[in-house]
Amino acid sequence: MSNIQGKFPSTRLRRNRMREFSRRLIAENNLSSNDLILPLFVCEGNNVEDPILSMPGVNRYSINKLLKKVEDAVRLSIPAIAIFPQIDTELKNAEGSLAVDENNLVCRSIKSIKKEFSEIGIICDVALDPFTNHGHDGLVIDNKIDNDKTLEILEKQALVQVSAGCDVIAPSDMMDGRVGRIRKSLDNNNFQDTLILSYAAKYASGFYGPFRDAIGSGTNLGKDGKLTYQMDPSNSDEALREVAFDISEGADMVMVKPGMPYLDIISKIKSEFKVPTFAYQVSGEYSMIKDSINKGWLNEKVVLESLLSFKRAGANGILTYFALEMAEKLKK
Numbered sequence: 001m002s003n004i005q006g007k008f009p010s011t012r013l014r015r016n017r018m019r020e021f022s023r024r025l026i027a028e029n030n031l032s033s034n035d036l037i038l039p040l041f042v043c044e045g046n047n048v049e050d051p052i053l054s055m056p057g058v059n060r061y062s063i064n065k066l067l068k069k070v071e072d073a074v075r076l077s078i079p080a081i082a083i084f085p086q087i088d089t090e091l092k093n094a095e096g097s098l099a100v101d102e103n104n105l106v107c108r109s110i111k112s113i114k115k116e117f118s119e120i121g122i123i124c125d126v127a128l129d130p131f132t133n134h135g136h137d138g139l140v141i142d143n144k145i146d147n148d149k150t151l152e153i154l155e156k157q158a159l160v161q162v163s164a165g166c167d168v169i170a171p172s173d174m175m176d177g178r179v180g181r182i183r184k185s186l187d188n189n190n191f192q193d194t195l196i197l198s199y200a201a202k203y204a205s206g207f208y209g210p211f212r213d214a215i216g217s218g219t220n221l222g223k224d225g226k227l228t229y230q231m232d233p234s235n236s237d238e239a240l241r242e243v244a245f246d247i248s249e250g251a252d253m254v255m256v257k258p259g260m261p262y263l264d265i266i267s268k269i270k271s272e273f274k275v276p277t278f279a280y281q282v283s284g285e286y287s288m289i290k291d292s293i294n295k296g297w298l299n300e301k302v303v304l305e306s307l308l309s310f311k312r313a314g315a316n317g318i319l320t321y322f323a324l325e326m327a328e329k330l331k332k
């Protein structure tokens with residue numbers, strides 16, 4: 001590599017950067033609306049647009065208002081949305097039983113969206129945390145998160161969501177064996193063509209704080225939080241093992257979460273496995289950036305800069321709360 005790079009002064013790397021046209025020509029990565037997935041929060045009620053205080057500019061919507069946001073996404077050529085429910089506290093219980101109810105808020109949202117917008121991809125989390133009163137992603141038995149009993153419920157949760165019309169099942173709870181289990185049950189029920197996007201490398205992160213405010217899942221997690229199932233932020237080899245497992249169990253796509261603090265993981269996964277890989281720029285990342293822009297501390301150009309970092313790292317796409325405003329800007 002070194003001998004073909006040239007020498008100063010015959011070679012000047014700044015020459016390519018001197019004019020806008022050549023900067024555009026040499027750009028190694030570009031962001032387009034095809035790269036964006038819009039996460040949306042849904043709540044009960046009618047005409048509700050409920051601001052999430054720790055996520056400036058992001059709201060929870062009742063289904064009728066949610067449809068307007070989906071319409072915006074369709075208009076801006078965003079390929080897919082991801083739905084997250086805020087379940088009323090009195091409907092939550094220790095088992096998260098509402099998760100497997102075919103008329104729950106998630107399933108009703110999917111059906112309403114599919115009726116009006118059949119083309120846009122719908123991605124749904126498969127995990128119990130929105131539905132449990134303790135906020136954990138799995139069943140708590142003897143003060144432990146029981147992996148295998150949780151799998152039985154996840155399998156049913158995936159089936160009700162797919163029956164309602166969900167296109168992509170996104171297991172997000174980091175239980176062992178969930179992808180294989182869900183794949184098998186989808187196949188047995190004639191859903192061979194339903195995609196699985198695995199939250200393969202999901203870290204036990206402080207950056208999920210605002211999301212837990214948004215769906216009300218963060219209050220009773222106990223002293224270890226989610227450390228017995230989500231990954232330790234100090235690990236990276238383990239992320240590769242997780243991804244290898246999920247691919248062997250039938251995942252079509254994998255995700256790394258959070259995003260910007262874990263760009264090294266995206267890059268490693270991409271070069272090791274060459275599979276479709278997604279990044280989740282999570283709630284805390286959004287709020288830091290958005291709040292700083294609102295305060296005038298950062299220029300709004302940092303949004304594009306942050307999203308390009310995922311493309312550079314090798315991500316095929318990004319879940320981001322900036323999806324709508326970014327797609328709007330890219331159109332201009």
Ligand code: PBG
Nearest residue numbers: 127129172207208211282283284
């Ligand atoms: C639930 C889930 C979480 C997020 C997506 N799905 C939070 C958690 O694990 O507590 C976080 C997304 C965000 O912070 O934007 N399993």
